[in-house]
Amino acid sequence: xxxxxxxxxxxxxxxxxxxxxxxxKKVHTRFPPEPxxxxxxxxxxxxxxxxxxxxxxxxxxxxxxDDTNPETEExxxxxxxxxxxxxxxxxxxxxxxxxSDYFDRLYEFAETLVKKGKAFVCDxxxxxxxxxxxxxxxxxxxxxxxxxxxEENLDLFRxxxxxxxxxxxxxxxxxIDMAHPNMLMRDPALYRIRRATHYRTGDKWCVYPMYDFAxxxxxxxxxxxxxxxxxxxxDHRPLYDWFLDQLDVPCHPQQIEFARLNLTNTVLSKRKxxxxxxxxxxxxxxxxxxxxxxxxxxxxxxxxxxxxxxxxIGVAKANSTVDVAMLEHSIREDLNRRAPRxxxxxxxxxxxxxxxxxxxxxxxxxxxxxxxxxxxxxxxPFSRVLYVEQDDFRxxxxxxxxxxxxxxxxxxxxxxxITCQSVVKDPQxxxxxxxxxxxxxxxxxxxxxxxxxxxxxxHWVSASxxxxxxxxxxxxxxxxxxxxxxxxxxxxxKPNSLQVLHNCKLEPSLATAQPGDRFQFERQGYFCVxxxxxxxxxxxxxxxxxxxxxWAKIENRGGTGAVSPPRDRRx
Ligand code: ATP
Ligand code: MG
Numbered sequence: 001x002x003x004x005x006x007x008x009x010x011x012x013x014x015x016x017x018x019x020x021x022x023x024x025k026k027v028h029t030r031f032p033p034e035p036x037x038x039x040x041x042x043x044x045x046x047x048x049x050x051x052x053x054x055x056x057x058x059x060x061x062x063x064x065x066d067d068t069n070p071e072t073e074e075x076x077x078x079x080x081x082x083x084x085x086x087x088x089x090x091x092x093x094x095x096x097x098x099x100s101d102y103f104d105r106l107y108e109f110a111e112t113l114v115k116k117g118k119a120f121v122c123d124x125x126x127x128x129x130x131x132x133x134x135x136x137x138x139x140x141x142x143x144x145x146x147x148x149x150x151e152e153n154l155d156l157f158r159x160x161x162x163x164x165x166x167x168x169x170x171x172x173x174x175x176i177d178m179a180h181p182n183m184l185m186r187d188p189a190l191y192r193i194r195r196a197t198h199y200r201t202g203d204k205w206c207v208y209p210m211y212d213f214a215x216x217x218x219x220x221x222x223x224x225x226x227x228x229x230x231x232x233x234x235d236h237r238p239l240y241d242w243f244l245d246q247l248d249v250p251c252h253p254q255q256i257e258f259a260r261l262n263l264t265n266t267v268l269s270k271r272k273x274x275x276x277x278x279x280x281x282x283x284x285x286x287x288x289x290x291x292x293x294x295x296x297x298x299x300x301x302x303x304x305x306x307x308x309x310x311x312x313i314g315v316a317k318a319n320s321t322v323d324v325a326m327l328e329h330s331i332r333e334d335l336n337r338r339a340p341r342x343x344x345x346x347x348x349x350x351x352x353x354x355x356x357x358x359x360x361x362x363x364x365x366x367x368x369x370x371x372x373x374x375x376x377x378x379x380x381p382f383s384r385v386l387y388v389e390q391d392d393f394r395x396x397x398x399x400x401x402x403x404x405x406x407x408x409x410x411x412x413x414x415x416x417x418i419t420c421q422s423v424v425k426d427p428q429x430x431x432x433x434x435x436x437x438x439x440x441x442x443x444x445x446x447x448x449x450x451x452x453x454x455x456x457x458x459h460w461v462s463a464s465x466x467x468x469x470x471x472x473x474x475x476x477x478x479x480x481x482x483x484x485x486x487x488x489x490x491x492x493x494k495p496n497s498l499q500v501l502h503n504c505k506l507e508p509s510l511a512t513a514q515p516g517d518r519f520q521f522e523r524q525g526y527f528c529v530x531x532x533x534x535x536x537x538x539x540x541x542x543x544x545x546x547x548x549x550x551w552a553k554i555e556n557r558g559g560t561g562a563v564s565p566p567r568d569r570r571x
Contacts, residue, residue: 009315011049011256015057015226018254024225027059030097031085032215034066035077035199037270038285038292039084041306041327042261048310049258050228051090062095062222068214070198078199080285084293088303095222099214100200102221106209107161109217109247110172110190114153118246119190120146121156122173129171132178133186139179140186146175160193163206167193172207176242184239188212216240220249227253230260231319261313262321265476266291267483281493282477286532288542289477289497299474300518300528300544305334321482331545335518335526340368340375343413343459344521345505346471348387350434350463353418356384361462364445366414380507382415385463387505392458393435395423402455404435411457413522417443459522466505469539471527473499506539513539523547 018024029050033039039047054061063085067073085092099106113119122145124132134140148156157172159165172191180186190213195206216239219227227240234257244252260268267273268291276282276290285292288299296306309330313322343366362382369375388404397405404410409419416439424434442449446457475497478489486492510519515531525546533540 007311007314010317011053011226011228011258011315012056014254014256015053018225019057024254026225027053027057028061028223028225029054029059029228030062030064030219030222030224031092032064032066032218033081034069034072035074035081036069036072037077037274038080038290038294040268040270040273040291040293041263041266041296041309042268043084044088044293044306045261045310045313046228046230047085047088047090048307049315051085053226053228059225060095061090061092062097062224063092064097064218064222065099066211066215066218067098067100067198067200068209068211070194070196070208073199075199080294084297087297088293088306097218097222098200099209099218100198102214102218103201103205103209105221106214106217107207109243110209110213111154111157112247113174113190114157114172115150116246117150117175119157119172119174120148120153121160122146122171122187123169124171126168129189133183134178136183140183142178143173143187146187157191160191161205161207163195165193167195167206169193174213174242182235182238184212184235185242188239212236212239213243216243216253216255217247217249219253220244220251223251224253225251227255229255229257231257231317232260233257257317259316259319262319262482262484263291263327264321264324264481265478265483266324267478267489269484272484272489275490276477279490281490288472289474298531299542300516300526301331302334302338302518305331308334324476328545332526332548335520335544337371338369339518339520339526341366341370341520341522342510343380343461343507344469344471344510344519344524344527345387345389345459345461345466346501346521346524347390348461348503348505349390349393349432351386351388351418351460352434352436353384353386353439354421354436355438358384360384361465364414378509380414380509381462381465382412383462383464386412386460387463387466388412388435388458388460393420393432395432403458404437409454411443411446411454412460413457414446415444415460416440416446417448417454459524461505461507463505465508467508467511467539469504469506469510469541470533471501471504471541471543472530473501473543475499510539518544520547 031047031050051061122143124143132141160170171189173187173189176185176187178186189210191207194208197203237255240255277285286294286298288295309327363379364382365377366380367377393404394401404420406420409417411417418437418439420437422436423432426433477497478492479494480492483489483492513529515529515534518528520526526544527541528544530540530542
């Protein structure tokens with residue numbers, strides 16, 4: 001795979017030390033998603049880290065579904081997660097595990113804790129439980145049920161499992177220390193009663209283990225050496241260790257926390273992403289505006305660009321927010337190398353070359369990818385009637401507007417210099433519907449033998465050869481830099497983040513484009529044939545990302561206005 005070797009960072013330093021001291025002889029990590037939603041770009045960071053470390057150290061990385069919450073978990077999510085991890089370029093061989101496969105063993109571990117006097121059945125209600133817990137500054141107090149005998153606890157726990165008690169009426173709790181400064185150590189719950197059908201174990205269980213209990217023990221069962229999780233689990237580490245210390249487990253993994261990925265203008269909470277999907281505010285989990293792996297894939301991003309992004313952001317111990325422009329940069333950089341260039345007109349304006357012979361067609365040579373000489377060239381037909389972008393013409397040009405306007409000469413890419421002579425307007429609206437030009441036959445290929453220069457080069461498509469397409473332009477879902485912090489993140493949704501353009505005109509080489517094919521539309525950006533909506537004879541393309549728009553910066557600094565001069569790219 002073309003991914004760079006994982007960089008050194010504080011986690012590799014930990015691992016190096018562990019290998020040096022002999023604490024661990026190998027590296028075995030895991031990626032532990034809960035199948036309650038689709039994976040997002042934050043998960044990609046975790047996947048690249050866990051699988052990347054295994055690769056770097058010649059070790060292994062498991063995939064484990066942390067499926068201990070039956071109400072929210074579904075097989076659809078399991079399938080999507082597997083597809084996404086594979087698409088990112090990682091493989092777990094036959095090490096596909098489920099916490100639910102360990103339910104019997106986890107139950108046995110819990111009984112062992114009861115027998116050792118380290119766990120008890122508690123009848124406090126959820127409200128009472130909170131009340132007894134104390135606060136960060138005040139100790140909690142012991143549950144009145146804490147002194148139950150081992151026999152009584154064992155009997156009650158078995159009857160909990162057998163379904164004798166109502167949901168929520170009892171819980172199994174660890175017996176640690178109600179005055180512990182870390183509130184997570186104040187006799188935390190291990191098992192709760194929950195009559196819910198699990199997507200894998202069905203109705204076999206009515207008691208389910210809590211995450212903290214299940215997670216560390218699952219790691220130990222699998223022989224994980226380094227259990228890497230996000231920073232919010234730092235406070236859970238003493239509990240993680242406590243369970244493993246009490247029980248006879250095959251190994252004691254080291255939990256290491258790292259900073260989760262936050263992205264500007266992006267929501268990365270599964271709960272919130274689920275809300276966008278459920279409320280129909282996006283077109284499913286793979287909507288190209290979603291920050292999900294499935295969304296980026298459908299939009300047309302490559303797995304390499306996501307991996308390179310994850311490598312670029314690095315791994316740190318302190319939380320921070322990454323500018324989404326950095327992700328866009330990684331996407332652009334990768335596509336720049338691989339995407340063939342083509343010409344496409346998104347908002348067409350008819351141009352008639354009055355002095356070009358009627359019925360004549362010339363095949364002009366165009367370069368497929370200036371970044372890749374092996375990509376070769378192709379022929380593009382040129383004829384009397386063409387389309388250019390509406391934006392590339394102004395009847396009354398503002399200052400510094402160098403594109404087509406009455407009397408002005410411009411270059412048509414790979415073709416000729418043309419000069420605008422007159423316009424045709426809609427008598428009702430006054431809108432320019434057609435531009436009449438003349439061409440200079442001596443400028444074929446794009447240069448004038450007399451050395452005269454033009455300030456701009458336009459892309460174009462021959463009208464009679466054009467392939468029609470629908471093009472979908474996606475904007476960010478949120479303008480707010482930190483939509484997660486908004487009180488109501490839904491209110492921060494941008495109203496027009498999807499713009500659908502019909503009757504766009506593409507050069508004829510795109511007639512055979514297949515779903516998933518990616519292109520650079522010259523002067524516009526990178527586009528991908530949509531895998532869901534595109535049909536033979538009904539091409540639909542997504543804009544993956546625009547080209548770097550230097551004009552936008554000028555505009556933001558109070559530039560001259562609404563039109564953007566293209567860079568004059570001479571061939
Ligand atoms: P969310 O908070 O979005 O619901 P989660 O952490 O509950 O996500 P899990 O399915 O439990 O989702 O995550 C699987 C793994 O991915 C965990 O190890 C988690 O730490 C990691 N992960 C989740 N979100 C991020 C993120 N933004 N950056 C880095 N790693 C993440
Ligand atoms: Mg989680």
